[in-house]
Amino acid sequence: xxxxxxxxxxxxxxxxxxxxxxxxxxxxxxxxxxxxxxxxxxxxxxxxxxxxxxxxxxxxxxxxxxxxxxxxxxxxxxxxxxxxxxxxxxxxxxxxxxxxxxxxxxxxxxxxxxxxxxxxxxxxxxxxxxxxxxxxxxxxxxxxxxxxxxxxxxxxxxxxxxxxxxxxxxxxxxxxxxxxxxxxxxxxxxxxxxxxxxxxxxxxxxxxxxxxxxxxxxxxxxxxxxxxxxxxxxxxxxxxxxxxxxxxxxxxxxxxxxxxxxxxxxxxxxxxxxxxxxxxxxxxxxxxxxxxxxxxxxxxxxxxxxxxxxxxxxxxxxxxxxxxxxxxxxxxxxxxxxxxxxxxxxxxxxxxxxxxxxxxxxxxxxxxxxxxxxxxxxxxxxxxxxxxxxxxxxxxxxxxxxxxxxxxxxxxxxxxxxxxxxxxxxxxxxxxxxxxxxxxxxxxxxxxxxxxxxxxxxxxxxxxxxxxxxxxxxxxxxxxxxxxxxxxxxxxxxxxxxxxxxxxxxxxxxxxxxxxxxxxxxxxxxxxxxxxxxxxxxxxxxxxxxxxxxxxxxxxxxxxxxxxxxxxxxxxxxxxxxxxxxxxxxxxxxxxxxxxxxxxxxxxxxxxxxxxxxxxxxxxxxxxxxxxxxxxxxxxxxxxxxxxxxxxxxxxxxxxxxxxxxxxxxxxxxx
Amino acid sequence: xxxxxxxxxxxxxxxxxxxxxxxxxxxxxxxxxxxxxxxxxxxxxxxxxxxxxxxxxxxxxxxxxxxxxxxxxxxxxxxxxxxxxxxxxxxxxxxxxxxxxxxxxxxxxxxxxxxxxxxxxxxxxxxxxxxxxxxxxxx
Numbered sequence: 001x002x003x004x005x006x007x008x009x010x011x012x013x014x015x016x017x018x019x020x021x022x023x024x025x026x027x028x029x030x031x032x033x034x035x036x037x038x039x040x041x042x043x044x045x046x047x048x049x050x051x052x053x054x055x056x057x058x059x060x061x062x063x064x065x066x067x068x069x070x071x072x073x074x075x076x077x078x079x080x081x082x083x084x085x086x087x088x089x090x091x092x093x094x095x096x097x098x099x100x101x102x103x104x105x106x107x108x109x110x111x112x113x114x115x116x117x118x119x120x121x122x123x124x125x126x127x128x129x130x131x132x133x134x135x136x137x138x139x140x141x142x143x144x145x146x147x148x149x150x151x152x153x154x155x156x157x158x159x160x161x162x163x164x165x166x167x168x169x170x171x172x173x174x175x176x177x178x179x180x181x182x183x184x185x186x187x188x189x190x191x192x193x194x195x196x197x198x199x200x201x202x203x204x205x206x207x208x209x210x211x212x213x214x215x216x217x218x219x220x221x222x223x224x225x226x227x228x229x230x231x232x233x234x235x236x237x238x239x240x241x242x243x244x245x246x247x248x249x250x251x252x253x254x255x256x257x258x259x260x261x262x263x264x265x266x267x268x269x270x271x272x273x274x275x276x277x278x279x280x281x282x283x284x285x286x287x288x289x290x291x292x293x294x295x296x297x298x299x300x301x302x303x304x305x306x307x308x309x310x311x312x313x314x315x316x317x318x319x320x321x322x323x324x325x326x327x328x329x330x331x332x333x334x335x336x337x338x339x340x341x342x343x344x345x346x347x348x349x350x351x352x353x354x355x356x357x358x359x360x361x362x363x364x365x366x367x368x369x370x371x372x373x374x375x376x377x378x379x380x381x382x383x384x385x386x387x388x389x390x391x392x393x394x395x396x397x398x399x400x401x402x403x404x405x406x407x408x409x410x411x412x413x414x415x416x417x418x419x420x421x422x423x424x425x426x427x428x429x430x431x432x433x434x435x436x437x438x439x440x441x442x443x444x445x446x447x448x449x450x451x452x453x454x455x456x457x458x459x460x461x462x463x464x465x466x467x468x469x470x471x472x473x474x475x476x477x478x479x480x481x482x483x484x485x486x487x488x489x490x491x492x493x494x495x496x497x498x499x500x501x502x503x504x505x506x507x508x509x510x511x512x513x514x515x516x517x518x519x520x521x522x523x524x525x526x527x528x529x530x531x532x533x534x535x536x537x538x539x540x541x542x543x544x545x546x547x548x549x550x551x552x553x554x555x556x557x558x559x560x561x562x563x564x565x566x567x568x569x570x571x572x573x574x575x576x577x578x579x580x581x582x583x584x585x586x587x588x589x590x591x592x593x594x595x596x597x598x599x600x601x602x603x604x605x606x607x608x609x610x611x612x613x614x615x616x617x618x619x620x621x622x623x624x625x626x627x628x629x630x631x632x633x634x635x636x637x638x639x640x641x642x643x644x645x646x647x648x649x650x651x652x653x654x655x656x657x658x659x660x661x662x663x664x665x666x667x668x669x670x671x
Numbered sequence: 672x673x674x675x676x677x678x679x680x681x682x683x684x685x686x687x688x689x690x691x692x693x694x695x696x697x698x699x700x701x702x703x704x705x706x707x708x709x710x711x712x713x714x715x716x717x718x719x720x721x722x723x724x725x726x727x728x729x730x731x732x733x734x735x736x737x738x739x740x741x742x743x744x745x746x747x748x749x750x751x752x753x754x755x756x757x758x759x760x761x762x763x764x765x766x767x768x769x770x771x772x773x774x775x776x777x778x779x780x781x782x783x784x785x786x787x788x789x790x791x792x793x794x795x796x797x798x799x800x801x802x803x804x805x806x807x808x809x810x
Contacts, residue, residue, distance in 0.1 A: 347801035388771025
């Protein structure tokens with residue numbers, strides 16, 4: 001029954017998406033009162049649809065929890081012996097389940113927008129909901145027609161075939177859902193942008209409605225990328241935290257676009273400038289979300305040829321992609337001329353700095369897009385090329401370095417027009433920190449240019465992040481300003497971690513017998529013993545290491561080399577010791593022959609990675625900054641709304657009093 | 672306990688019997704003694720693709736083939752070869768696909784032309800938007 005109810009809920013949600021689309025479009029015709037009445041259905045359709053789509057996902061979750069092997073998806077992706085937590089997270093560890101999660105989040109955010117948002121002009125809201133319904137409809141069709149998660153097996157399977165062991169990790173529990181919330185939150189920004197473009201209401205008020213959604217999506221994208229990076233770092237067993245892998249790039253591209261959009265929408269809200277930019281970036285951000293979904297979900301990454309052999313799903317998403325991106329660009333082309341660019345500003349103003357960095361972010365996005373898609377393109381013509389760190393790092397840095405420099409100074413500038421001479425103390429301070437750091441690092445050792453630049457920039461950015469507080473009363477600084485400071489500090493912290501890891505990491509690979517001691521970066525690591533251990537669905541070789549730093553107390557480490565049996569696969573479980581200034585990372589590998597005394601030797605890999613944790617602390621700080629900004633903006637907004645309401649009530653009271661008493665002289669109205 | 676260890680080893684051997692039967696090459700999991708040479712080798716290995724894996728460099732992979740390639744790289748660096756010559760040798764052997772560092776060629780030129788075009792485009796947009804001193808007020 002579970003599967004049938006889930007499927008029925010999905011079909012009903014699809015029907016409601018159609019209603020939402022039609023009602024939203026009819027609601028645009030305000031000239032005809034009977035038609036306009038339809039618009040009320042759009043909101044209700046969105047809310048009920050959210051409930052149904054979430055119910056459908058909940059039922060699939062339930063089917064995975066009880067391992068209902070009569071459902072094809074459960075039988076092919078789960079196993080009765082798996083721990084419950086991984087049965088649940090396995091729900092989105094496969095194509096159909098993750099698409100259902102995608103659609104459930106899409107419907108939920110549409111429902112929240114329809115249910116909560118009352119500030120937006122009703123016509124713009126109608127258009128927005130119509131677009132949101134249209135987007136949802138495409139993805140419902142994709143699920144129902146080509147990736148039905150509730151398909152039954154004619155004969156229930158005896159046992160499931162299990163989940164990829166790499167995915168049996170708490171990282172998988174967090175990473176995809178947060179990323180999806182981010183991806184899909186951008187769909188609301190997209191729908192709002194399209195709605196406002198349709199009704200030509202690209203105003204600061206519209207930007208204030210859009211901003212929390214963009215911030216919200218951006219916070220989740222940041223968290224998702226941070227969690228994914230840390231997961232790859234400790235799970236893959238080689239200590240890498242970013243591979244410029246197409247799947248990673250697929251999550252980075254929407255983040256870059258969302259970062260640019262976030263800054264652009266703030267300028268629109270505060271200064272009524274950058275109207276077309278904001279709309280354009282709204283379209284771009286969601287396009288990148290969908291492109292990411294296409295890359296990950298179509299199988300095009302494993303091999304272009306595999307995609308060509310079984311193109312059904314990939315083609316479906318590609319058509320959706322073309323329809324939404326093409327459609328929105330067409331509306332943009334038709335309507336953009338009717339929207340003025342907004343208020344003007346000089347190059348040396350806060351808007352000027354934001355425009356500069358938005359251009360830089362877009363350029364970095366273009367580089368990542370090119371480097372990700374180009375190998376796929378040539379592969380279609382049977383020419384295989386690899387594009388990796390040696391390409392992305394320098395090509396990205398061309399734009400990232402000027403961006404970081406402007407980022408240090410931008411928040412110090414005034415809106416509209418400013419003179420650099422006004423902030424010359426700050427400029428001299430930032431420049432001297434930067435130059436001092438470059439000289440110091442270059443004297444200390446022989447490091448790559450990018451690492452030196454990264455370290456110096458991170459120190460300068462870290463100091464510059466706090467400069468906007470100069471001349472402000474700390475207690476009276478708005479929460480959203482603290483949000484900006486936190487986020488910018490987070491960028492500095494993260495950059496510091498990345499540069500430090502790539503410049504100072506020390507590696508020790510050795511074949512060692514139990515009882516042997518290895519030295520690395522002030523740590524003494526002894527292999528005490530190697531023993532077999534067993535878990536619920538794996539067996540493993542577990543090494544017992546004791547590590548002590550500079551002769552201090554020994555800490556025990558137990559890295560494992562695991563072998564899962566359903567499906568059969570080997571993974572490395574790394575063991576970490578975290579200190580404030582870095583992480584010790586240990587992995588046990590295969591056997592490595594016999595030593596001179598006839599003892600069994602094992603491959604041991606140890607790294608000391610100075611300040612590597614700063615990469616993810618920075619990611620968390622960036623997210624925290626986003627959360628502070630949301631709280632600050634919403635609080636100010638609520639307070640302002642209450643003030644307006646109180647003012648209106650008082651004015652109404654006054655008017656009523658005047659009517660009854662009709663005094664000869666009106667008192668000055670209190671505000 | 673002994674049977675369990677034997678069983679575990681048997682389990683490990685099953686997936687790729689043919690490849691794993693031989694012990695890994697000497698420098699697959701062993702660093703070079705000279706730190707300077709090892710640093711050169713690591714820098715090179717980080718930019719070479721493991722052909723058996725999905726998106727991993729040979730420096731980040733447990734695949735036997737990656738181990739063999741690490742051995743090749745380290746031995747050649749130890750023999751005094753220049754890292755870029757080792758790269759060329761590997762490209763000749765395995766094709767362009769093995770190197771994460773694309774070279775300018777008839778098939779890869781857009782990778783280099785586009786960033787240059789982007790720089791020009793960015794400058795153009797910025798001058799268009801910021802270069803002129805706009806009069807204050809609405810457009």
